[in-house]
Amino acid sequence: MNTAAVQAMLDALAAIGADPPGITRHAFDDRENAAHDLAIGHARRLGLEITRDAAANLYLTWPGADRAAPRTLLGSHFDTVRHGGNFDGAAGVVAALAAVSTLRAEGFVPRADVTIAAFRCEEAVWFGLGLIGSRAALGILPPEALDRRRADTGLTLAQHIARCGGDPKAITPGARLLPPGPIRCFLEAHIEQAPSLLEAGAPIGICTGIPGNIRHAAIRITGADAHVGLPRRFRHDAALAGADIFTALDAMWAEEDAAGRAMAVTIGRFHTDTAKHEITVVAGDFTFSIDLRAYDAAHLAELERRFHDILATTAARRGVTIDLGPRNAAPLGPCDPALQAALAAAAARAGIATLPLGSPASHDAANFAAQGIPTGLLLVRNANGSHNPHEAMDTADLMAAAATFAEFLRETA
Incomplete structure (x- = not known):
């Protein structure tokens, strides 16, 4: 040819x-x-x-x-x-x-x-x-x-x-x-x-x-639907929990970059249920995906541990529960x-x-x-x-x- x-x-x-x-x-x-x-x-x-x-x-x-x-x-x-x-x-x-x-x-x-x-x-x-x-x-x-x-x-x-x-x-x-x-x-x-x-x-x-990579295609955060006038201290806002997780992961990536440790994290799906949630409703559930990747097995395992720590900290702070769903991995x-x-x-x-x-x-x-x-x-x-x-x-x-x-x-x- x-x-x-x-x-x-x-x-x-x-x-x-x-x-x-x-x-x-x-x-x-x-x-x-x-x-x-x-x-x-x-x-x-x-x-x-x-x-x-x-x-x-x-x-x-x-x-x-x-x-x-x-x-x-x-x-x-x-x-x-x-x-x-x-x-x-x-x-x-x-x-x-x-x-x-x-x-x-x-x-x-x-x-x-x-x-x-x-x-x-x-x-x-x-x-x-x-x-x-x-x-x-x-x-x-x-x-x-x-x-x-x-x-x-x-x-x-x-x-x-x-x-x-x-x-x-x-x-x-x-x-x-x-x-x-x-x-x-x-x-x-x-x-x-x-x-x-x-x-x-x-x-x-x-x-x-x-x-190699670690993937979760549909991580679900569950909080509580509520009126938009609800004071912050009473909220269990799943969308804000998602935002916290995204921000923490980006900060982790910046830290790894600064240290010269090659990795990447991607959140491809990041959404409320549009059929359910409205402009006047605090989101009681939120879904996102993650792809976490690195070139060294020990490094990837450590990144996954830190990801789980971020989830646990966020769940406690926001008063939500987080279901990771199925885990997939590529070597x-x-x-x-x-x-x-x-x-x-x-x-x-x-x-x-x-x-x-x-x-x-x-x-x-x-x-x-x-x-x-x-x-x-x-x-x-x-x-x-x-x-x-x-x-x-x-x-x-x-x-x-x-x-x-x-x-x-x-x-x-």
Whole structure:
């Protein structure tokens, strides 16, 4: 795939997901299926083997000379958040296809299989749990996840998997769904989610690590509804309790920043019940979400402890109760030092400038790293972050990632 072919595939993916003002490719649904079909069309033209697993993940394999040798696995995902951008996830699958296309055109024959994976449902917005496809592939999907319901359809994850041709009954803890045989390494390309590469003038970054996270999707604060004239000392104001928590978490983040300890905290949902609460009612209940992330397990655990302290202090001060609801976690993803060096060397041979860079976001790659599989991640320059309609990756930068993968595979596959 040359630049024109890559651009045509990106344009086709945008058409599949078109949902003004942005792009929506729903997980385990027609648009994600259509993106998989688009990849399958390219794979057939490249003569790749096409398989799916019980979670409806897609695998496109370029057979190597020694089919028993440890394979190189590359990939990412096609689903998006609602009204997101076109490149988050999809760019990684396209880069892998472009790298294999380049090498096949040269007549290169890999020593071992090279497999491109398109994992299902990386985004947590669909079922309240992220990285679902890669978790299932690695045999680490929590069993209760299959009963989670997609908010917009009301169907369970198991039902959605079955509708996409998968077999939810075969998804069990400890049972890997990946193509059989050993894996030499896992590689992913993903757009950058902060403008560090734009600032540095480098097209790609060599990721040094992926943060782990703790998430609660619906934390509920319960106080007491009351008249707006009620004096402050009598109030059990759930909304003000939420504001206190938000302020305390931001102060904690500022303190961590000042000490040079990388972390992030995000409250994505923050609301009263608009069907119930009015301008003349003190809010007796309030709901918010939290995503707390850091690059070190001990640091993340300490941040979670401090978060619980903030909740307890606020509950006592405001006279409210706080229900955390379900807790979800994603593992830390340490990027393999040898792979970091090899990817940097491959980029250098191709004349591509790179920057060592931590990823601020979770990725499918983190699951592989947490399972002890050597993992590497390329970050592609992108001006406006991700999870919004304004993702701004240049195709030329994606081609730099593809060229780096091709050079790496030329030396090692």
